[in-house]
Amino acid sequence: MSAPVLELRSLSKSFGPVHAVKTVSLAAHAGEVIGLIGDNGAGKSTLTRMIAGAIRPDQGDIIVNGRKEHFETAQDARRAGIETVFQTLALVPGLDIVENIFLGRELLLPGATGRATRTMDVAAMRQRVEEGYQRFGLNLPDMRTKVAALSGGQRQVVAIARAVLWGSGVVVLDEPTAALGVKQTELVLSFIERLRSHKVAVIFISHNMQHVMRVADRVCVLRLGRKVHDGPMSKLSGTDLVALMTGAATAAQ
Amino acid sequence: MTRQQILGWxxxxxxxxxxxxxxAIFSILSSRFLTVPNFTVILLQNAVIGLIVVPGAMLILCGLVDLSVGSVAVLSAVVFGQAMASGLGLPVSLLIGLAVGAAWGAFNGYLIAIQGFSPIIITLGGLAGARGLAEFVTQGYTTYGYGREFAFLGNGKLLGVPVPIILFAIVFLIGLHLWYRAPLGRHMIAVGGAKDTAAEIGIKVKLIPFWLYVASGLAAALGGLIIASQLDGAAVTIGTGMELEVLTAILLGGVSFTGGRGSLFGVLFGLLFVGVLSNGLVQVNVSPYFEQVAIGAALCGAAALDMLYQRLERLNVPVENEPIEAPQAGEAR
Structure with a gap:
């Protein structure tokens, strides 16, 4: 197997006396969807926030494409190629889909005048999004639609699409289906399934077993801050996962 | 066109x-209304407000406001007058006048954008404070008589077009570029509409408003200097009520007072609407007392329409508009 795009080496993080994450290691490869599951308080969000650069680990290393990284801010993580989609989505309702996808990273016209006058290359941005629509078969309204007019599932898809279109190696999805209805969930899950064939490593955080079982190739179970299981999805049933999450079973890892 | 598109249009x-x-109405009622000289007058009368409106509208788009523009205008004009009176010469005095505006804008920007003070309170303080300072500086004596070169700023013409109109046009074109063609426009909408998200994405949520306040102060200073040039004197009455005229044009132009929504073309039409209304009412011999009533009515009407549009829009927001097979009629539940 090729080298992992993202590798976590025994990450630990404590908040006072609470060991939120204890020596968790994880490797993510391109084209792989990793389901990261665990009960409330298992350390999922702490781990996510460390990967996203929102908090710094006490111990351990984050290695992206073979390079050891120290994230001071969320922007550092993004620059290193890790895009995290939090439940807040970070979309501006008053802007349309293209504007949101390029918000803060607008393309300028090539050449010195474009840079000096800060003139955006609107056509190039639309074209990039158009390509993305086709590449991922995005089931979204016209890209000039304001995000305010989109449904919850569509907003989620836009946020994930932005993460993927930025060509980053790793996309971390924090509970992308948590607040969605059945149809909306289907929209998001089918999009994640399509990502698998596009050489992106997806880390899918959820505590919904059905969703994880459907899209994940590999599942990683956290319990009380420790990784208790890491293995291919195909060998496990829902009952096994629940048992691992609650501690009723310990995996022969 | 769908109902949604008609509504948006x-x-x-x-x-x-x-x-x-x-x-059209004023053209029918008065034969002198629709003429080039009259429209030049309308533009000239609104050019000063117009160039202050451009940064003002950007501040409102960011969810902020600058009420101190009229007072900053008079302070800049008065300081310029004092500098001229003390023999510093025209170029230096002009620079000092503009610097006063920029400095006051930076003061506003530092307190509001960087330190997070309330924009209404700080600039209301500026509204009273800067004018008071202007009165203190003059001690009640108006300086006047700045010579022909300075008169060019307010009364001169280039290629037959009055200089204030040219300055307004330049400021407006720069504003259009920043609003629609530069990333700044989107960033301002993000700051005004979803500040936390904007900060998370890495948009400069403090620096953008800071520089807009500096621009607003600078524009107010330029406006004050143009009026001083037209009067050939730095009267302490300069800029009285200017902040309300600026706000009227912006809000009539459909920029949301809470930020995050608005167009600069709308603001231009708002400015022209007020200008045309004032001018036209005079032309058709309506009492000048009624002019303020008409502008007030127009503003309230625009607010009511805006509310109506938002209600209609909200009714139409699709809950789920991705194509999903509709359940067949008579399908078992």
Whole structure:
């Protein structure tokens, strides 16, 4: 197997006396969807926030494409190629889909005048999004639609699409289906399934077993801050996962 | 066109048609209204407000406001007058006048954008404070008589066009570029509409408003200097009520007072609407007392329409508009 795009080496993080994450290691490869599951308080969000650069680990290393990284801010993580989609989505309702996808990273016209006058290359941005629509078969309204007019599932898809279109190696999805209805969930899950064939490593955080079982190739179970299981999805049933999450079973890892 | 599209189209272009209808009515009522000299007068009368409106509208788009513009205008003009009176010469005095505006803008920007003070309170303080300072500086004596070179700023013409109109046009064109063609426009909408998200994405949520306040102060200073040039004197009455005229044009132009929504073309139409209304009412011999009533009514009407559009829009927001097979009629539940 090729080298992992993202590798976590025994990450630990404590908040006072609470060991939120204890020596968790994880490797993510391109084209792989990793389901990261665990009960409330298992350390999922702490781990996510460390990967996203929102908090710094006490111990351990984050290695992206073979390079050891120290994230001071969320922007550092993004620059290193890790895009995290939090439940807040970070979309501006008053802007349309293209504007949101390029918000803060607008393309300028090539050449010195474009840079000096800060003139955006609107056509190039639309074209990039158009390509993305086709590449991922995005089931979204016209890209000039304001995000305010989109449904919850569509907003989620836009946020994930932005993460993927930025060509980053790793996309971390924090509970992308948590607040969605059945149809909306289907929209998001089918999009994640399509990502698998596009050489992106997806880390899918959820505590919904059905969703994880459907899209994940590999599942990683956290319990009380420790990784208790890491293995291919195909060998496990829902009952096994629940048992691992609650501690009723310990995996022969 | 769907109902949604019609709604959006009338919302975007409503003010333009209101303006066109207004011009048509006045053209029928007065033979002197629709003439080049009269429209030059309308533009000239609104050029100073117009160039302050551009940064002002950007601040409102960011969810902020600058009420101190009129007082900063008079302070800049008065300081310029004192500098001229003390023999510093025209170029240096002009620079000092503009620097006063920029400095006051930076003061506003530092307190509001960087330190997070309330924009209404700080600039209301500036509204009282800067004018008080201007009165203190002059001690009640108005300086006047700055010579022919300075008169060019307010009364001169280039290629037959009055200089204030040219300055307004330049500021407006720069504003259009920043609003629609530069990333700044989107960033301002993000700051005004979803500040936390904007900060998370890495948009400069403090520096953008800071520099807009500096621009607003600078524009107010330029406006004050143009009026001083037209009067050939730095009277302490300069800029009285200017902040309200600026706000009227911006809000009539459909920029949301809470930020995050608005167009600079709308603001231009708002400015022209007020200008055409004032001018036209005089032309058709309506009592000048009524002019303020008409502007007030127009503003309230625009607010009511805006509310109506938002209600209609909200009714139409699709809950789920991705194509999903509709359940067949008579399908078992």
């Amino acid at each position: 009338t919302q975007r272009n409503g003010l333009f048609f209101a303006l066109a209808i207004l011009i």
